[in-house]
Amino acid sequence: xxxxxxxxxxxxxxxxxxxxxxxxxxxxxxxxxxxxxxxxxxxxxxxxxxxxxxxxxxxxxxxxxxxxxxxxxxxxxxxxxxxxxxxxxxxxxxxxxxxxxxxxxxxxxxxxxxxxxxxxxxxxxxxxxxxxxxxxxxxxxxxxxxxxxxxxxxxxxxxxxxxxxxxxxxxxxxxxxxxxxxxxxxxxxxxxxxxxxxxxxxxxxxxxxxxxxxxxxxxxxxxxxxxxxxxxxxxxxxxxxxxxxxxxxxxxxxxxxxxxxxxxxxxxxxxxxxxxx
Amino acid sequence: xxxxxxxxxxxxxxxxxxxxxxxxxxxxxxxxxxxxxxxxxxxxxxxxxxxxxxxxxxxxxxxxxxxxxxxxxxxxxxxxxxxxxxxxxxxxxxxxxxxxxxxxxxxxxxxxxxxxxxxxxxxxxxxxxxxxxxxxxxxxxxxxxxxxxxxxxxxxxxxxxxxxxxxxxxxxxxxxxxxxxxxxxxxxxxxxxxxxxxxxxxxxxxxxxxxxxxxxxxxxxxxxxxxxxxxxxxxxxxxxxxxxxxxxxxxxxxxxxxxxxxxxxxxxxxxxx
Numbered sequence: 345x346x347x348x349x350x351x352x353x354x355x356x357x358x359x360x361x362x363x364x365x366x367x368x369x370x371x372x373x374x375x376x377x378x379x380x381x382x383x384x385x386x387x388x389x390x391x392x393x394x395x396x397x398x399x400x401x402x403x404x405x406x407x408x409x410x411x412x413x414x415x416x417x418x419x420x421x422x423x424x425x426x427x428x429x430x431x432x433x434x435x436x437x438x439x440x441x442x443x444x445x446x447x448x449x450x451x452x453x454x455x456x457x458x459x460x461x462x463x464x465x466x467x468x469x470x471x472x473x474x475x476x477x478x479x480x481x482x483x484x485x486x487x488x489x490x491x492x493x494x495x496x497x498x499x500x501x502x503x504x505x506x507x508x509x510x511x512x513x514x515x516x517x518x519x520x521x522x523x524x525x526x527x528x529x530x531x532x533x534x535x536x537x538x539x540x541x542x543x544x545x546x547x548x549x550x551x552x553x554x555x556x557x558x559x560x561x562x563x564x565x566x567x568x569x570x571x572x573x574x575x576x577x578x579x580x581x582x583x584x585x586x587x588x589x590x591x592x593x594x595x596x597x598x599x600x601x602x603x604x605x606x607x608x609x610x611x612x613x614x615x616x617x618x619x620x621x
Numbered sequence: 622x623x624x625x626x627x628x629x630x631x632x633x634x635x636x637x638x639x640x641x642x643x644x645x646x647x648x649x650x651x652x653x654x655x656x657x658x659x660x661x662x663x664x665x666x667x668x669x670x671x672x673x674x675x676x677x678x679x680x681x682x683x684x685x686x687x688x689x690x691x692x693x694x695x696x697x698x699x700x701x702x703x704x705x706x707x708x709x710x711x712x713x714x715x716x717x718x719x720x721x722x723x724x725x726x727x728x729x730x731x732x733x734x735x736x737x738x739x740x741x742x743x744x745x746x747x748x749x750x751x752x753x754x755x756x757x758x759x760x761x762x763x764x765x766x767x768x769x770x771x772x773x774x775x776x777x778x779x780x781x782x783x784x785x786x787x788x789x790x791x792x793x794x795x796x797x798x799x800x801x802x803x804x805x806x807x808x809x810x811x812x813x814x815x816x817x818x819x820x821x822x823x824x825x826x827x828x829x830x831x832x833x834x835x836x837x838x839x840x841x842x843x844x845x846x847x848x849x850x851x852x853x854x855x856x857x858x859x860x861x862x863x864x865x866x867x868x869x870x871x872x873x874x875x876x877x878x879x880x881x882x883x884x885x886x887x888x889x890x891x892x893x894x
Contacts, residue, residue, distance in 0.1 A: 409764065412764065413764060413765070413794070413797065416762065416764075416765075416792075416794045416797075416798070416806060416808045417794065417797070417798055417801055417805070417806060417808070418801060418802075418805030418806030418808075419805075429773070429777075429782070431762050431763075431764075431769075431773070431782070431786060431790070431792040432762035432764065432765065432792040432793065432794045432808045434786045434787075434792075435786060435789075435790055435791050435792035435793075435807060435808055436806040436807050436808040437806070437807040438805075438806055438807075441786075441787060483708075485693055485708060485709035486706070486708070487686060487689065487690050487693065487709055488690070488693075488709070492708075496706065496708065500706075505706070505708070509708060509711050509712070509718065510711070510718055512708055512711070512712050513712060514693070514708050514709045514711075514712040514713070516693060516694065516709060519690070519693075519694060520694075523694055523695060524695075527694075527695035527715070528693070528694065528695035528713045528714060528715055529713075529714055530693055530694075530695075530709060530712060530713050530714075617783060618783030618784065618786065618787050619780075619783050620783060620784045620787070621780050621781075621784075
């Protein structure tokens, strides 16, 4: 009987310890929504944060457009890295607008096939000239991917979107899943076209090109007057706005330590948001 | 016997004639991909075309952003109506870019609560002042609805998009949020209702939608000035695989005809540019 009593006590103690452990772990687990194309630097930064603070971060990677659409639909996580423009996400009242913290930005570059001459892209006039002279230009469809936002903005800002339309090779990106290549050649990736030289120029986000940069030539970042880097802003969800761990994560994502890792991953410095003139 | 033979011949001639007509009729069947925001106008224009041409038109509706995405993904119909911008559709090689025919434009208008004084929106500066003075304004998000393209163009050209958002604008996700409870996100409640109950002072939306939807809840002030919002072109294009190319061409021409334009104008669309 006494032995039985010891056994019950031991089980009770173990259960108590385990449950308090799980409770503490659950309390300190922070959820983060991040863009899939920035997975590599995000993983490094989150690992550094976890090592520094002991907090556990559960990251959900979604495509760039989804970062803002999910928030607009009322599905924010504790911390959300949203790619601009994010009007309905901010207007959803599911995130705390006062928590808005510019974290990093999507940088837009011009690339050419390996061995091709590098055009001058130092001014808007030079970029315009290079694009008009190219036989074909590749970029992604802005209707489907964030990667298409900057190129389309550049072409419209330069006033040549209609002029170059017939020589553009547009990639559908994630929307091409399940589509037979015989139906539309928009399933071919811009990077593949760049590698095999079937386009003269690619307009792209830097972070997608940086890993395999030996397969083509990144000429440089497009001038700001042509297309400014697209802000990526961190927001706390309303239910996490008083959560110390979530706040600490958001601060860390924008910290100088993190900036070095973002830069290494091909994403840019934070861009101001909101811009109020 | 002679009479019987004549009767048979007559039957044969009539049957042959009817068969030929029916076959011609069946031969002229054209598929059309049209945009939902233009449904009412398209129905009228297509009915007129069918009555005139004896061609049958099978219409599929997609939302404004959806039709150009469908074309880009290789799902063009014999004739497809798409809303600008459409780089993916034009480069898809499923349509003939040189056939692109502007048929109408989408106009963006401002509405105020029923009975409220109508403000000055004659210039970009006047609209800027108005939007900044308003307690809150509402529009739809271009990520989800084509009706959001015009308002977004206006607020970014005016350089006040962030300011309006921080101040508490309501930006709806429209059809993209169908079925989501208003308790989950503020981006789902109808802007017309917010205007009627005073949560917003101004709504920016497509003129055609405002004219057709719930005009008892608001007054339309007018169309945004061109300097801040260039109307979005609506273009019809032929598929590279049109089964009846003559019928498809005839429909394309009719969609851009003066008769069709009169219908578009009556229902709140702009003339092609």
